[in-house]
Amino acid sequence: MNDNDPIVLAMQVKEIVQALELKVYSGEEGLDREVSGAYVSDLLSDVMGHADTGQLWITLQTHKNVMAIASLKDLAAVILVAGHKPAENTVEQSNEEGIPILGTLLSNFEISGRLYELIKNR
Amino acid sequence: MHFEYNIEGGDFTRAGYASSQVKKLLKKQGVEMSVIKRTVVAAYEAEVNVVAHAYGGVMYVDLDDRQMRIVLQDTGPGIEDIQQAMEEGYSTASDAVREMGFGAGMGLSNMKKNAHELNIESEVGKGTRVEIIMQIA
Numbered sequence: 001m002n003d004n005d006p007i008v009l010a011m012q013v014k015e016i017v018q019a020l021e022l023k024v025y026s027g028e029e030g031l032d033r034e035v036s037g038a039y040v041s042d043l044l045s046d047v048m049g050h051a052d053t054g055q056l057w058i059t060l061q062t063h064k065n066v067m068a069i070a071s072l073k074d075l076a077a078v079i080l081v082a083g084h085k086p087a088e089n090t091v092e093q094s095n096e097e098g099i100p101i102l103g104t105l106l107s108n109f110e111i112s113g114r115l116y117e118l119i120k121n122r
Numbered sequence: 123m124h125f126e127y128n129i130e131g132g133d134f135t136r137a138g139y140a141s142s143q144v145k146k147l148l149k150k151q152g153v154e155m156s157v158i159k160r161t162v163v164a165a166y167e168a169e170v171n172v173v174a175h176a177y178g179g180v181m182y183v184d185l186d187d188r189q190m191r192i193v194l195q196d197t198g199p200g201i202e203d204i205q206q207a208m209e210e211g212y213s214t215a216s217d218a219v220r221e222m223g224f225g226a227g228m229g230l231s232n233m234k235k236n237a238h239e240l241n242i243e244s245e246v247g248k249g250t251r252v253e254i255i256m257q258i259a
């Protein structure tokens with residue numbers, strides 16, 4: 001980015017999908033959602049208490065309660081790490097809510113590092 | 123306005139449904155976003171506690187112009203020492219429940235932090251009653 005570029009404050013989920021080569025499992029309707037940051041945790045009440053609207057949630061949890069929380073917290077999308085795949089009813093709710101479930105083969109450490117690099121200057 | 127939602131003990135696939143209805147209701151009433159967020163956190167944690175720790179229960183929701191009152195009444199083992207249960211990290215959740223990512227022992231502290239008023243009464247061997255009061259205007 002050079003100094004003359006307009007300041008872009010938010011990134012869309014689909015830009016992150018592209019940049020980090022994420023798999024899109026479901027919730028394609030939500031790929032335009034704006035991302036305000038991310039939270040990394042596999043403890044659901046930790047996410048409930050500390051994640052915020054518009055964030056990506058990086059986790060290895062794949063069951064339906066992940067989508068219940070993503071929806072209640074208005075998260076931008078969920079990223080499943082290390083090749084974990086969403087359960088069938090998790091996919092269903094993701095499609096209903098229009099909140100994407102994304103996937104990577106990378107560990108939570110690696111994907112978080114790359115994501116941080118990508119969005120820290122925004 | 124008054125609403126009631128049944129909560130089935132052990133049925134994690136439906137956990138969060140009652141709280142999502144609460145959220146919709148508050149949005150429809152045009153309640154400030156920051157208050158909606160806090161209400162949702164408190165309601166969800168209380169709802170999941172019924173699913174994870176009790177046999178079953180009901181969420182009662184009362185709404186007027188000034189406040190929302192959410193009461194969760196369950197039948198279940200009850201809580202022996204409420205003060206201890208409130209401590210962050212304290213949990214009696216089963217291994218199966220922990221594997222899903224519940225059981226961090228953070229639910230009650232989330233409720234305490236987010237509710238405008240929180241009242242818990244419990245009788246061992248009978249059940250637990252959780253009251254969450256939110257000022258919405």
Ligand SMILES: Nc1ncnc2c1ncn2[C@@H]1O[C@H](COP(=O)(O)OP(=O)(O)OP(=O)(O)O)[C@@H](O)[C@H]1O
Nearest residue numbers: 045171175200207213214224225226227228229230
């Ligand atoms: N409705 C309830 N009936 C019986 N026991 C309860 C109930 N709610 C809470 N408890 C007891 O209080 C403890 C702490 O509850 P809290 O919600 O803080 O943590 P948790 O449910 O164990 O884990 P987390 O909420 O982080 O997933 C529980 O482990 C349980 O022993």
Ligand SMILES: [Mg+2]
Nearest residue numbers: 167171229230
């Ligand atoms: Mg709990």
